[in-house]
Amino acid sequence: MRISDKHQKITQAAIKVFARKGFFNARISDIAKEAKVADGTIYLYFNNKYDILISMFEDEIGKIILRVRLLIDQEEDPRKMMEIFALNHLQLIEGKRDLAEVLQMELRQSNKFMKEYRNKKFIEYIDIISTIVRKGQKMGLFRQELLPGIIKCAYFGALDEMSRLWILSQKPPYSIKEAARQVSDMFLHGMMTRKT
Amino acid sequence: MRISDKHQKITQAAIKVFARKGFFNARISDIAKEAKVADGTIYLYFNNKYDILISMFEDEIGKIILRVRLLIDQEEDPRKMMEIFALNHLQLIEGKRDLAEVLQMELRQSNKFMKEYRNKKFIEYIDIISTIVRKGQKMGLFRQELLPGIIKCAYFGALDEMSRLWILSQKPPYSIKEAARQVSDMFLHGMMTRKT
Amino acid sequence: MRISDKHQKITQAAIKVFARKGFFNARISDIAKEAKVADGTIYLYFNNKYDILISMFEDEIGKIILRVRLLIDQEEDPRKMMEIFALNHLQLIEGKRDLAEVLQMELRQSNKFMKEYRNKKFIEYIDIISTIVRKGQKMGLFRQELLPGIIKCAYFGALDEMSRLWILSQKPPYSIKEAARQVSDMFLHGMMTRKT
Amino acid sequence: MRISDKHQKITQAAIKVFARKGFFNARISDIAKEAKVADGTIYLYFNNKYDILISMFEDEIGKIILRVRLLIDQEEDPRKMMEIFALNHLQLIEGKRDLAEVLQMELRQSNKFMKEYRNKKFIEYIDIISTIVRKGQKMGLFRQELLPGIIKCAYFGALDEMSRLWILSQKPPYSIKEAARQVSDMFLHGMMTRKT
DNA sequence: GATGAATGAGCTTTCATTCAT
DNA sequence: GATGAATGAAAGCTCATTCAT
Structure with a gap:
C-alpha cells in the first residue's frame, strides 16, 4: 500500500x-x-486531531479550486463564469455531501478555534469570485462602483447558506440547478450595467 | 434579586x-x-451546558426579531425594509459583538450537534426576509419569478458572510454602513422589475 | 474534613x-x-503527577529537617551531633520505611528528571552536616584541612547507602543502631585531631 | 559486521x-x-527495553570491575588499594560521564523496579572494598572491630554521593583527585589502628 | 539479518455534573 | 436558593513491541 x-x-x-x-x-x-x-x-x-481537520481542509479545498478554475478558464464571459462558480459550489452537496457538511461547519468553527490559522486556501477559493467581478468590470459588464471584495463575500455567503439549507432539510424544496440559477441570476441582474 | x-x-x-x-x-x-x-x-x-447555548440562542434571536420587526413595521416600502434588515443585521457586530460571534459560529456548529433541534427562532428570523420579498412582489416591485425561499437564504447568507469577514479581520476594509448599502443595493437591483 | x-x-x-x-x-x-x-x-x-512527587518530597524532608534540628540543638558536642544525625537518618527506615524508600529512589531519579528543579530542601538537609563539621573545626575537635563540603557528601552518602542496603535486604545483617554507630564512629575517628 | x-x-x-x-x-x-x-x-x-538496561548494566560494571581489579592487584598495601578504588570510581565521571550518570540513577531506580533482579555484578563491585578491608585487618592495619560489610557500604556510598554532586553541579568546587584523596584519607584515618 | 509501518493497550488529565452543607 | 468539593467517565495521545517484507 x-x-x-x-x-x-x-x-x-x-x-x-x-x-x-x-x-x-x-x-x-x-x-x-x-x-x-x-x-x-x-x-x-x-500530528493531532486538529491537524487532521486542517490538513483535510486544505487538501479538499485545493481540489475544489483546481476543478472550478478548470471550468472557469474555458469560459470567456464573466457572467457565465459566475454561473459556473455557483453551480459548481452547490453541486458539491450532491457529489461530496459529507465534505460539504464538514467544510460548512468547520469553516465557521474555525472562527474561534483556528484564530491563528490564516485560512489561505479558503481565501484563494473566494478570491476566484472577486477576480471574475474585476474582469466583468473591465469589460464594462458589471457596474464600476461595486466593490469586488464585498461581492465575493456576498456571493459566497449566499451560495453557502443555500448549501446549509440543503444539508439541513431532508427534502429540499428546489433543485440545486434551480437554486444556482436563481442566485447567480439575481446577482448578475444586480451587478450589470444599464446597457447590458 | x-x-x-x-x-x-x-x-x-x-x-x-x-x-x-x-x-x-x-x-x-x-x-x-x-x-x-x-x-x-x-x-x-x-439543565446542562448545551441547554445554556440553546436557551441563550432563542432568547437573543428573539430580541433581535422584536427589534427588527419594530423598525420594519414603520416602513411602507419593501425596498426600504430590505435595507433596514441588512443594516440591522450587520450592526449587531458593533452593538453586540460577542453575541454576533456566537450566533455566527454556533449556528453552523448546530448543523451537526443540534441535529434534532429544529431551529424555530432562526427560521422566524430569516422568514422576515421572505415576507418582505412577497410584499414587494405583490406590490409589483420585485420580479414575480423570484422564489422568496431562495432570496431569503441568499440575502441572509450574503449578510452573514459579511459579518464573518468583519469578525475575523482586525481592521475591516469597509464601514458597516457601506457594506450594508452595497449588499442591499445589489440585491434590490437584482430583484426589481424593469419599470422600477 | x-x-x-x-x-x-x-x-x-x-x-x-x-x-x-x-x-x-x-x-x-x-x-x-x-x-x-x-x-x-x-x-x-x-497540578500533575510530578507535582505530587515534588510536593511530597519537600513536605517530608521539611519534617525530617525539623526533627533532626531539634535533636541536634540539644547537644553541645559536635561529635554527638554527628552521631545523632546518623542515627536519625537510619531510623527513618524503621519509622517511615515507605518514605525512606521513596526519598532514596526519587532523590536519584531526580538527577535527570528534576534537572531544572534545584533541590533546596535536600541541600538544606545535608547542610546540617557541614554546619556541624564547621562547628567541630572551630572547637578544634575536627581537623582543619577537611573540607566540610566534601564531608557532608561523604557522610550523607555513606548513611544513605546503608539505608539502601537495609531496604533491599530482607533480613539485614546488622542492627540500625550498630550501623549508625559504626559509620559515625569511623567518620569521627577519621576527622578528629591527634590530641582528641 | x-x-x-x-x-x-x-x-x-x-x-x-x-x-x-x-x-x-x-x-x-x-x-x-x-x-x-x-x-x-x-x-x-x-528482549525488551528493560533488558537493555540490565544487560548494559552488567556489561559495564563488569568492565569496571576488571579494570579496578587490575589496578588493585598491582598493589600490596590495602591503604593504597582503598585510594585506588576511590580515585578509579570518581574518575568514571571524567572518562565515561554518561555511563556514570546512568549507573548512579538506575542503581537506585532499580530498587523498586528490579525487585526480583539480584544485582550480582554490583555486589561483586562493592565486595572489592570489603575484601580490601579484610586484608587490611589481617595485616593489622585496620581496626578489628570494623565490620567490612558496613565499611564497604559506607565507602561506596560516600564515593557515589560525591559522584552525584559532580554530575549535578555544572562547575564542581573540588577536583576529582582532591575529592578522592579527602574521602579515602578520612576513611583510612578512621579505620586505622593506633600504632599505624 | 534488518527494517520501520502498524498496532493497541494503557495512561494522564479534563470537566460536566452532582449533592452534602 | 447557593455553594464548590468531589466525582469518574471519557478521550487524546504515546510508545514498546511485532511482523510482513
Whole structure:
C-alpha cells in the first residue's frame, strides 16, 4: 500500500466522521475504525486531531479550486463564469455531501478555534469570485462602483447558506440547478450595467 | 434579586465565554466565574451546558426579531425594509459583538450537534426576509419569478458572510454602513422589475 | 474534613504507592484508590503527577529537617551531633520505611528528571552536616584541612547507602543502631585531631 | 559486521540516551536513532527495553570491575588499594560521564523496579572494598572491630554521593583527585589502628 | 539479518455534573 | 436558593513491541 493511501484513507474517514458527529464530538477511535486502521496509525500521518481537520481542509479545498478554475478558464464571459462558480459550489452537496457538511461547519468553527490559522486556501477559493467581478468590470459588464471584495463575500455567503439549507432539510424544496440559477441570476441582474 | 437576574447574568456570561473560546472549549467553570456565581448555581437555571447555548440562542434571536420587526413595521416600502434588515443585521457586530460571534459560529456548529433541534427562532428570523420579498412582489416591485425561499437564504447568507469577514479581520476594509448599502443595493437591483 | 486532610491523605497514599511501584510505574488511579478518593480529586490538590512527587518530597524532608534540628540543638558536642544525625537518618527506615524508600529512589531519579528543579530542601538537609563539621573545626575537635563540603557528601552518602542496603535486604545483617554507630564512629575517628 | 558490533552500538547508544533522559523517558526509537539502526533491530539483540538496561548494566560494571581489579592487584598495601578504588570510581565521571550518570540513577531506580533482579555484578563491585578491608585487618592495619560489610557500604556510598554532586553541579568546587584523596584519607584515618 | 509501518493497550488529565452543607 | 468539593467517565495521545517484507 502506498504511503499516501493510508493518509487518504484516514482523511476520507475523518470527513465521514466529522460530518456525522462534528469535529469535537468525533473521537480519534471513530476515525480509526472508519478508516480501518489502529488509533495509533493516525498519529503516523497527522500530528493531532486538529491537524487532521486542517490538513483535510486544505487538501479538499485545493481540489475544489483546481476543478472550478478548470471550468472557469474555458469560459470567456464573466457572467457565465459566475454561473459556473455557483453551480459548481452547490453541486458539491450532491457529489461530496459529507465534505460539504464538514467544510460548512468547520469553516465557521474555525472562527474561534483556528484564530491563528490564516485560512489561505479558503481565501484563494473566494478570491476566484472577486477576480471574475474585476474582469466583468473591465469589460464594462458589471457596474464600476461595486466593490469586488464585498461581492465575493456576498456571493459566497449566499451560495453557502443555500448549501446549509440543503444539508439541513431532508427534502429540499428546489433543485440545486434551480437554486444556482436563481442566485447567480439575481446577482448578475444586480451587478450589470444599464446597457447590458 | 429576581430569579431572572441570575438567569440573565449567566446567559450574558455564556455569550462572552462562548465568543472567546467557542462552545466546546468553554468550561462551565469559566461561565460561572464570568457570571460570578458558583458552578452548581448554573444547574439551577439550566439543565446542562448545551441547554445554556440553546436557551441563550432563542432568547437573543428573539430580541433581535422584536427589534427588527419594530423598525420594519414603520416602513411602507419593501425596498426600504430590505435595507433596514441588512443594516440591522450587520450592526449587531458593533452593538453586540460577542453575541454576533456566537450566533455566527454556533449556528453552523448546530448543523451537526443540534441535529434534532429544529431551529424555530432562526427560521422566524430569516422568514422576515421572505415576507418582505412577497410584499414587494405583490406590490409589483420585485420580479414575480423570484422564489422568496431562495432570496431569503441568499440575502441572509450574503449578510452573514459579511459579518464573518468583519469578525475575523482586525481592521475591516469597509464601514458597516457601506457594506450594508452595497449588499442591499445589489440585491434590490437584482430583484426589481424593469419599470422600477 | 479539613482541606489539608485530603492533601495529607493523597500525599501519604502517594508515598505508599511510589514505594511499592516507583514513580513511573505508579498510576494516578493507584494513588487515588490508596487514598480512597476519585482520580479527579487528586488534581484539585496537585497540578500533575510530578507535582505530587515534588510536593511530597519537600513536605517530608521539611519534617525530617525539623526533627533532626531539634535533636541536634540539644547537644553541645559536635561529635554527638554527628552521631545523632546518623542515627536519625537510619531510623527513618524503621519509622517511615515507605518514605525512606521513596526519598532514596526519587532523590536519584531526580538527577535527570528534576534537572531544572534545584533541590533546596535536600541541600538544606545535608547542610546540617557541614554546619556541624564547621562547628567541630572551630572547637578544634575536627581537623582543619577537611573540607566540610566534601564531608557532608561523604557522610550523607555513606548513611544513605546503608539505608539502601537495609531496604533491599530482607533480613539485614546488622542492627540500625550498630550501623549508625559504626559509620559515625569511623567518620569521627577519621576527622578528629591527634590530641582528641 | 560482527554480531557483537550491533550489540555494542545499541548498548552505547542506550547509555547516551538513558543519561540524557532517564530510563523511563527514553524511547526505544531514541536509542535506535542514536545507534543508527531500525527500532526492530534492537529486538534482535535484546528482549525488551528493560533488558537493555540490565544487560548494559552488567556489561559495564563488569568492565569496571576488571579494570579496578587490575589496578588493585598491582598493589600490596590495602591503604593504597582503598585510594585506588576511590580515585578509579570518581574518575568514571571524567572518562565515561554518561555511563556514570546512568549507573548512579538506575542503581537506585532499580530498587523498586528490579525487585526480583539480584544485582550480582554490583555486589561483586562493592565486595572489592570489603575484601580490601579484610586484608587490611589481617595485616593489622585496620581496626578489628570494623565490620567490612558496613565499611564497604559506607565507602561506596560516600564515593557515589560525591559522584552525584559532580554530575549535578555544572562547575564542581573540588577536583576529582582532591575529592578522592579527602574521602579515602578520612576513611583510612578512621579505620586505622593506633600504632599505624 | 534488518527494517520501520502498524498496532493497541494503557495512561494522564479534563470537566460536566452532582449533592452534602 | 447557593455553594464548590468531589466525582469518574471519557478521550487524546504515546510508545514498546511485532511482523510482513
